Amino acid sequence: MGDVILTMKGIDKSFPGVHALDHVDLEVKKGEVHALMGENGAGKSTLMKVLTGIYSKDEGTITYEGKEVEFSNPREAQDAGIVIVHQELNMLGHLTVAQNIFIGREIMNGKLINDKKMNEEAAKLFEQLGIDIDPKETMSRLTVGKQQMCEIAKAISHEAKVIIFDEPSAALTEAEIEELFKIIRDLRDKQMGIVYISHRMDEIKVITDRVTVMRDGGYVGTLITKDSTKDDIINMMVGRVIYEDPKTESAVPKDAPVVLKVEHLNAGRMVRDVSFELRKGEILGFSGLMGAGRTETARALFGADPKEGGDIYVNGEKIEIKTPQDAVKHGIGYLSEDRKRYGIVVDKTIAENSTMASLEHFMKGAFIDKKRENEVAQQYVETLKTKTPGVDQLVVNLSGGNQQKVVIAKWLVRNCDILIFDEPTRGIDVGAKSEIYQLMNELVAEGKSIIMISSEMTEILRMSDRIVVMCEGRKTGELDISEATQERIMHAATLRD
Amino acid sequence: MTDKKQGNAFTNNPVVRAIGVQKIVVVIVLIAMILFFSAMSPAFRQYSTILSIMDYTYYLAFLGIGVTFCLITGGVDLSIGTGMFCYALIGGYLITQKHTPVIVGIIVTILCGLIMGTVNGLIVSKGGHAPFLATLCTMMIVRGLGAIITGGSSITWPGATAPNGWTRTLFKMDIGGTKVPLGFLWVMILAVAMSIFLNKTRPGRYIIAIGSNKEATRLSGVNVAVYQTIAYVISGVFTGLAALAYSSAFQSMIPGGGGGIELNAIGGAIIGGTSMNGGSGTIAGTILGVFIMSVLQTGLPLIGLQANYQQIIIGLVLIIAVYIDVLKNKKLA
DSSP: OOSEEEEEEEEEEEETTEEEEEEEEEEEETTEEEEEEOSTTSSHHHHHHHHTTSSOOSEEEEEETTEEOOOSSHHHHHHHTEEEEOSSOOOOTTSBHHHHHTTTSOOEETTEEOHHHHHHHHHHHHHHHTOOOOTTSBGGGSOHHHHHHHHHHHHHHTTOSEEEEESTTTTOOHHHHHHHHHHHHHHHHTTOEEEEEOOOHHHHHHHOSEEEEEETTEEEEEEEGGGSOHHHHHHHHHOSOOOSOOOOSOOSOTTOOEEEEEEEEEETTTEEEEEEEEETTOEEEEEOOTTSSHHHHHHHHHTSSOOSEEEEEETTEEEOOOSHHHHHHTTEEEEOSSIIIIIOOTTSBHHHHHTGGGGGGGEETTEEOHHHHHHHHHHHHHHTTOOOSOTTSBGGGSOHHHHHHHHHHHHHHTTOSEEEEESTTTTOOHHHHHHHHHHHHHHHHTTOEEEEEOSOHHHHHHHOSEEEEEETTEEEEEEEGGGOOHHHHHHHHTOOO | OOOSOOOOHHHHOHHHHHHOHHHHHHHHHHHHHHHHHHHHOGGGGSHHHHHHHHHHHHHHHHHHHHHHHHHHTTOOOTTHHHHHHHHHHHHHHHHHTSOOOHHHHHHHHHHHHHHHHHHHHHHHHTTOOOHHHHHHHHHHHHHHHHHHHTTTOOEEOOOTTSTTOHHHHHHSEEETTEEEOTHHHHHHHHHHHHHHHHHHSHHHHHHHHHHHOHHHHHHTTOOHHHHHHHHHHHHHHHHHHHHHHHHHHHOEEOTTOOTTHHHHHHHHHHHTTOOTTSSOOOHHHHHHHHHHHHHHHHHHHHTTOOHHHHHHHHHHHHHHHHHHHHHHHHHHO
């Protein structure tokens, strides 16, 4: 490790209603790989966005190469030598590899683009990195791993001095990760400063020199990787703070019948041989890090995405689910994590949204029975305590929490017994949160069963009777609430092959 | 994760990949169609049929080349069919009613296209309108505009034998009693020039990049609005050229006409492998696709299928072409 190249000190950033970064520090030295770790929502990406000028900071200083800097857009940061290799690749699938690397700064031959020269320059870059990619190949024909290598080549061609890798290994195979690490080590040997964002504990131990941990937007501390254990880092990530009362004991009777059984579900890379059971009156929590395959599992189960294999049993009977209609027919309702996109029609009324999934029961001949639609919607507005002047209110005018209640009403009207809540309280304020929790508890008390996907550890521990933990498409743990701790869940959530 | 490379020995052959599978298929289909029509109809084998195919090809090729740029950005230009009529009406009106020199009429015709193209481009890129809607609106505007300027009457450009009818010989020259389809030369020259523009210059490269991933292009420091506008300006100018070609081949235009012609041009581009989702397309493909359309339009009446059947057959051809596009995109995903 050499001299310090980048120092971020006391960085503070607030968005309306959220204190995203609370006086965070980060120091990167030349020739080091510095891990930035923390749970989902800890503020890692926000910090990097502040660094590269996508967000402006409210307080704090950024010192780069001995001078205080403030970039107003990613391009300025890039020109100064700070580049991000994004998790979601910014690639132009229809153009060639070389055309992608030089987009926006093509090598010209008079008025015409000199593709030949660009191919040569790209080939030189790849040679330097020791990667075998044909610069003339069309980008979309490469594997995700190779595309990532192209992004790295593009970063280096900017004469970068600091490279930020945002969860680079999320979509890579073992062999590709090896190749990536080789490149990162080479870059480190060339005295570049590298920030490596990842959730994967094993990788952190292999590739990084120091670790900075963040939690809930705050700075927790910095460790020398080789002097610390995996448990040290996990403890820093989850903290010792006890949040709201977690559930200590399952509320489900020992002999409650199994209402849903999933065996060996497979769907693409993100759902690999997942099996679990859901019992009557149970809240089954699905925990894991971003990209663990929880939503994908729910979508495959619900028939929203095609599955490659697996058996599904409802109330002991084997059923076929090929489309969401099949799932709904068997009493399964899915409340999407992206409410606005998949859950509700915002510019329609509460009444219209409530009957959306069961319109065939509200027909009077060829026409919709408006009166009964309103009555039923009103009934659910009352039971769910939805705050609205009336059922003819447009959903767009409701708060997040009340919108969520309309989605719940939709599936209750449909008489679904199995409800899949995907991030039920995302974007909902604290008061409304506890109302949704209360509602979920009432639903299971009435004999409904719930699968709850959540990235919030406190939510998982507060609501679940049992917890399934996933990592990279596989089920890596199943815990009864009585034995579940943050550490145990986090351990399972970072368990790789 | 498995490698995305797929296909068979044919589709992975370097020569085949360089030309493009779809273009090879289109050429085969084109030859098959010509053989079919020749076998079915003696009239199709006449020299005059070539001239007639060419008359359809000129204006469709110009429209097709222009709209290909919009399609590659992921947009579309629906105003080109009625626009072509409108600009030809305005130019022809100046020449025949206002007795301006022919060259003035020609310049004004192309200038109209340039202006409307710029308007389309700005509405889409700066105004943020969906290209489909923006150009649907300007299509209505040009439909009305042409009629208003000519006072609601049809316009007939000067005939070939008229003293100021030289524009017609630009496309069909009489050499020793034989009519030579000179326009083919202009189409080819412009096709080559625009192909180089698309593949070898910065604006061309950025037009492809925008259609491929607009946000990534913006993040690369490219002024997306400018290049998106340029695509519509090109479409407008080529619509002006198409207006000249059309008036040269068919001479007279009725006000408010031209609707539906845009679909033949867009259809030609799609048959030639330009994707409705943006990011890919070639000028050569569009020219080939346009030939399919013009051979169909000439051949079908000769085997006794009248206009209504032609519409159905062209519709079916387009469904197949778009389906191929859908299949290609599935492979990419």
